Amino acid sequence: MSMNQKGDVVFFNGQIFTSNPEQPYASTMLVREGRIAWIGEQAEAENVEGERVDLKGRRVLPGFIDAHLHPLYLADAEKQIACTFPLVNSIEDIVAEVRKQRDIHGADAWVRGWGYDEGKMTEGRAPTRWDLDKAAPDAPVIITRTCGHIAVASSRALELAGITKDTPSPAGGKIDRDANGEPTGVLRESAKDLVQKMMPAQTLDENAAMLAELSPKLFAHGITGITDLMGRTEPINYLDMYNAAAEKGLKQRTVLYYLWEDLEKNPQMTTEEKCATNQIHIGGVKLFADGSVSGQTAWVDPPFLGEEENDGISTTSEKELLDAAEFAERHQIQLVVHAMGEQAIDQIINTFYGQKGWIADAPSIRIEHAAMPTKLAIQRAAEMGVGFVPQPIFLFAEIESYLNNLGAERTKTTYPVKTMLEAGIKVAFSSDAPATAWADPVNPFVGLKAAVTRTAYNGTDTGQDQRVDVATAIELYTRAAQEITRIPDVGQLKPGYHADFIVLDQDILAIAPETIDQITVEETYMGGQLVYKK
Template sequence: MNPPSSPGPSGPVPSHKAASPAQPARYFYNGRIFTADPDQPEADAMVVANGRILWIGRQTDANPGTGVERVDLQGRRVIPGIIDAHMHPLFLAETAQQIACLPPAARSVGDIIEAVRRRRQQLGREAGRPAPGSGHAGSSGPLPWILGWGYDEGKLAEGRAPTRRDLDRGASDVPVVLTRICYHVVAVNSKALELAGITRETPDPPGGRIDRDEHGEPTGILRESARYLVLERIPTPPPAAWAQMLADLSPFLFARGITGITDMMARRRPVDDLALYQDAHARGLRQRVVLYYLWEHLRDEPASALRPEALPGPGQPVAAGGIKVFADGSISGRTAWVDPPFSASGAPSPEDSGLSMTSAAELLEAAAAARRLGVQLAVHAMGNRAIDLVVNTLARLPGRPDGPGWLDGGPSIRLEHATLASPAAMAVAARAGIAFVPQPIFLFAEVESYLSNLGPERASRAYALRSMLAAGVQVAMSSDAPATSWADPASPFANLKMAVTRRASHGMVLGPDEAIPLDVALTLYTREAARVTRIPGTGQLKAGFAADFVVLDRDVLAAGPDTAAELDAVRVLATYLDGERVYEA
């Protein structure tokens, strides 16, 4: 059940001298330290200097020397810093500025309409422009777009998404765009459709769908690539504003124990997100960052497009790690490419098998580009048909003399989500060195949609971590935040709870045979996440590695009937990055 271990320096160091005044050596003791190092899984003391662990082991063997600052961990559980191998920090940062369309803020379409109405009134007051029908004159000129995020039909009383007619009741004179929790679907009002030029005559774009009513009129629901007909018209903040939003996000992430992050939809246009994240780092974003560029933004770039100094390496705070391709959509949004088709009232719904968004030829083209640029290829695939296409196509690629792929220090190919991976697909991926990056929190938080769209039997096989590991697949856990229907989507602890208990948020247990032990789950969020994202020298607490660690309010590894059940209630007391405390509760 344990994932394969990774090499790295380890072993006891008998004594240590104080470090330079820039960072005095610190001796952390009286802790319960989970190291994620298979050679020494547990410790209770460590010596840290200049951002690195000099020694870690049993307190009885320690000899930290004189002039060393001593830090009493007070018997608390310590784990390595969490590395979120698949998330969207820019989306997460912007949600703070948008209408929340998920519980507890909204439990019905009516709640969403009222929230849109309140935002329209607020904008009107700020601009001196009342809503239509108020009987008051106001200033002219366009108002900002009204944006929201997080709606999920399974969480709403009506069991459906808001339509253009619903949103028109909240605001008819300004465009409204609400992003579904999966970030693969949007609901927009009539004004947004008008500005985008979408009518009954507008064809579905390749890889997308415009939902239509019985008369052929657009309902306001735009799926996958159809979203961009509207999204590309939304005014965007200047790069400096985005950079500051990312910097402001850093304490939020540290409060959840997250020391390493990824952006799985980085762009080269209109600005290069590498430069944006570097600016954010200068403004105070402290997490280690790896970016994965959208395929269409690197498709025609030469090998020199990513400078060597931009690639992952020791001491690199922001790196360009890979290319991202979409093979399908989402399970909860019914756009993943599945077979049999999605369910309707518990039975398969003919002709509703989701969307295929790539081809074998495009996957091979993207892999060739990734090899040329010296980065990874990451492919989004949730449905079993999409997963089969990806692994069967990419498994044919030639590898290196000493292993699969074209990169050292981590997998060359990542398959994102792997929701409905079959045993056969797992076996192919294991042989080809294709890593899986799943998110059990989807099944935990979006269980209503999973049960409705897949039925109980297929839903129970989703995110089959135990089977993946047993097949020999390299696995890293992640959140995909903010793309899940949970009040705190970036928190690793609800995700860990689902991996360990298979008990969804409403109490139903799905696929208990796919549960994994907590120490294994923690390893997937730390050591294996570091390997899959290729952030060297992190993810484990061992000599020579970065001193990135988290102090928790309880011993999550203690035996007891309530330990796993209470995982989503765990609080972070302190987070350390390079041996410095960057967060304290």
């Protein structure tokens, strides 16, 4: 250990879990200029001087990295009605919440909600325009389904969008109708855009302010590294928006993944924009190979349960995957593909099987969600070095949809995390917040509990043989998430790394796994600085 320097801080008397397999546990850390200069046991640290911070015997972890997130949508969702358990359990509850908002804001303001899941409604169906009209006959209302692919609009909102009995469904979307051909208010995929584009657009500045406001909420959950998996170049360039947010107080280290449809039109990208030591940088190009399990649009084999044969929707082509990969290779960034169903995952694996990756120290190709990989796909993904980024909260929060669409036995085989790890696949955990049916969707402790218990919120078994132990689950949200997102020098507490760490109110490694979601973060540090205190 070198001589002491001014500004050194010694954090001592902690139960530190480092996520570093070579030195998993420690009690004391020396932080110098924002990085860990030394870590080990208190007895070895007697001659270490500096300001001393007593961790009071509490459990310390590296800061969490959410490898698949939608911060702008999450920030926006904070301003909407959360139509999810435990706030909302029925259409009646939605009507009551909409009425409250209408009474506060008047007839001209849009009332927005997110997160409904008809599988959880006591009425057993999705809301319609007529339900929303009961609450706000004169105001435009739009409520987005948990999956983000479907929305329901009130009569006033349909009227503003010019949607009538005679409006045809747009390409790539569907306007649901009743027996008389009247729109029910339910709008699928591109049809929901007809209403969404009538809403007042947010400016870059408004969005940046919203992201800055989200920063302390993420710190309260121990999240120090984030991603945005829906980067756009227009109407607002996300890099500009996030840089503006950083000026307004967004502190998390952030990686952006841009949609291929935008990059194809604007293919320029500078070295500076991709520089991983910048707080905000571009890490990849994003495509979709299918839809969602809950919306029955994942491209599956065998088909979903139900009256008619439905194996979901394929949403990309081999040519598009190859074009996007060529762009990613040229820019030395990742190719990131959303794929849930067996056929969607196979399409990606088969397109690139036998080709060499272009990134030396991380997966060149990431498969997001990876809900239903076949045995062969798992074996080949391991061989190819493809990364998988699943979300443990999905099965936990959306169990009704999985049971309805796949049945109990097949549900247990989805997101086979243990099998993925045993095969040697690089796996990172994430939340995909807010695209899941949970009132606090970004909370890592809900995901960790789901991964170690493989039990849904209502007690349903989601596949005991795919459980992972608590230490592994933490590593998948820290070190492994770093290995996939490539944010430099984070995810472990070891010499040379940034001192990004969190202090918990309970020992996650000692308590009963089913109570992990009750843990709260007492303090969050970034670069050795206290950025959040409960």
